[in-house]
Amino acid sequence: MDKQLHMDIMATVRRAMQDLLEESMEVWLSGDELCKQFQMFTPSWLKRYGCRLPRTRAVVTDANGQEHATGWAYPRNKIQRMINDNSIKQLKWN
Numbered sequence: 001m002d003k004q005l006h007m008d009i010m011a012t013v014r015r016a017m018q019d020l021l022e023e024s025m026e027v028w029l030s031g032d033e034l035c036k037q038f039q040m041f042t043p044s045w046l047k048r049y050g051c052r053l054p055r056t057r058a059v060v061t062d063a064n065g066q067e068h069a070t071g072w073a074y075p076r077n078k079i080q081r082m083i084n085d086n087s088i089k090q091l092k093w094n
Contacts, residue, residue: 022081028056028073037076038083052091054078 029037031046046053055072062068082088 018081022077025077027076029076030071030073034074034076034079038079049091049093050074052093 031043031050035041035043035046050072053074055074057072058070060068079088
């Protein structure tokens with residue numbers, strides 16, 4: 001095995017481990033909690049641009065077909081990684 005192949009395998013394994021740990025240890029934050037954890041985000045920024053961050057919410061459709069949704073939840077670990085690897089600077093308004 002040459003040195004480059006070894007480095008590629010190690011990088012792939014490292015990334016797979018990071019992804020696994022990030023996902024299994026994920027903590028979901030409300031918008032307010034996100035702003036407290038990462039002071040660079042403000043409530044007004046989240047209102048305008050929060051849709052560019054990874055987020056999710058629960059949606060239930062009742063018997064009448066009406067949808068009811070919770071507030072948004074943001075994955076802390078994933079956003080922390082985005083800050084660390086500077087991909088947070090690549091958010092786009094599509």
